[in-house]
Amino acid sequence: MPLSILKKHRHFEGETRFYEHTSPSTKTKMKFSAFLPVPPEKIENAIIWLSGLTCTDENFMTKAGAQRVLAGTRTMIVCPDTSPRGLNLPGEHDSYDFGSGAGFYVNATTEGYKDHYLMYDYIKKDLTYLLRSEFNLSKFSIMGHSMGGHGALVLGLREPTLFQSVSAFSPIVNPMAGPWGQKALRGYLGDDQAEWKKYDATELVLAGARRSDSLLIDQGLSDEFLEKELMTENFVKACKEKGQEVKVNYREGYDHSYYYISSFIEEHLRFHHRALSF
């Protein structure tokens, strides 16, 4: 799995880089970006950021302001693309909330998609494999926004030993209960809702998935998607019922944008940096 650097920019005392490689899971080329605060050989661990609908590997790196916070540390941050690219599957490019730019971090089982849209395995296997082999890392944390917040919670709950800590901004905590999630889960997994539950953070907690640490969630109260798509309280209720620790910071007046994310990214990065430094 050779890794190519497509471009790199000196940034703070490190580099923001854009990589490309061939993924065994998606059977396509995949892109991810990374900020290396120090030279590669000095990096000790990584935070993986999963982006939301319509994003590529670039949005987070240009908008969140994460690099300044990690400058001087030995923690890199890595941001994969949100779906395979370069395919032309039926319906793949028809809407912003399904197909390209909208992989939802699941392993698809439906015709066409099952051969490429294995974004769960891509993160769990390919990306961590690359971080281990190329940078000699063994400790990872995971976080994300919206669809990527969903991905971070699901991966964190299903792979509790793979990730040292888990946090999310404005996550889709209960995709089975909202239009975005229902459309994606049906499209990638078919009609059997038992399959959907494997990729629904609220259902996972209700079914017994557990982490020994506390999850961290950030949610703007002026988020236009809170009521219909995100439904934070469904997850909080499930966690309370099942004894999973979760801290939710509700933020008065903040929306769903990167303006909001950049306002609180430092808190989340310090949370992960502490967990990774243990």
Add this chain to the structure above:
Amino acid sequence: MPLSILKKHRHFEGETRFYEHTSPSTKTKMKFSAFLPVPPEKIENAIIWLSGLTCTDENFMTKAGAQRVLAGTRTMIVCPDTSPRGLNLPGEHDSYDFGSGAGFYVNATTEGYKDHYLMYDYIKKDLTYLLRSEFNLSKFSIMGHSMGGHGALVLGLREPTLFQSVSAFSPIVNPMAGPWGQKALRGYLGDDQAEWKKYDATELVLAGARRSDSLLIDQGLSDEFLEKELMTENFVKACKEKGQEVKVNYREGYDHSYYYISSFIEEHLRFHHRALSF
């Protein structure tokens, strides 16, 4: 000149806003963005950021990371669009370095452009008028990047009492000597090079323009445009010859991008904040 808010986002403890208004200078609607760290009535002064080629009023607000630095202060930062929009002048949309997205902060005199491309007056008159009348401000500083760095130096040198301080990232310091500048100055001003000199920071200093404070310039040494378009040293030489104080921070390994700008924006904002707080 009524001011409409097109959108606003809670950001840090303030708001990033996008405004629109009708400009007497350009005779079009014009857009600008602003970060208000505190409520409008508590703002005391403003930094104006002039963007580079192809930018709108949005790039700086999403990429530079300025808002975090100004959070908690009474200094707002304002970022105007880089040209009039919505016209269809001959050749206006044919290239990235002339016409729309490339106003070069001059008052055009050529046919067609002379009626609308008065970006020098737009900044000097309309924008400062709005900041005075809507926010009750009287103190301004100015800064910018590339074409906007050129704009900041020219406006700062020609209007020394209007702006408390002037700085630039990767500025085109001597547009008469490079392809971008030559194309723009010819297109907006015609063939008479005496007219070009009024919008060339190096020529202005050579002709006697002077500020009593020190200019601040930041320049990446891996900037792909340094040699052919920016030519920082031409300006440094003119300043030395004429006794204009200028501090240039050359940055080893940094390029022309917002990754570079965000690495050093804090230093520039603190420079302006100090000057504005006098």
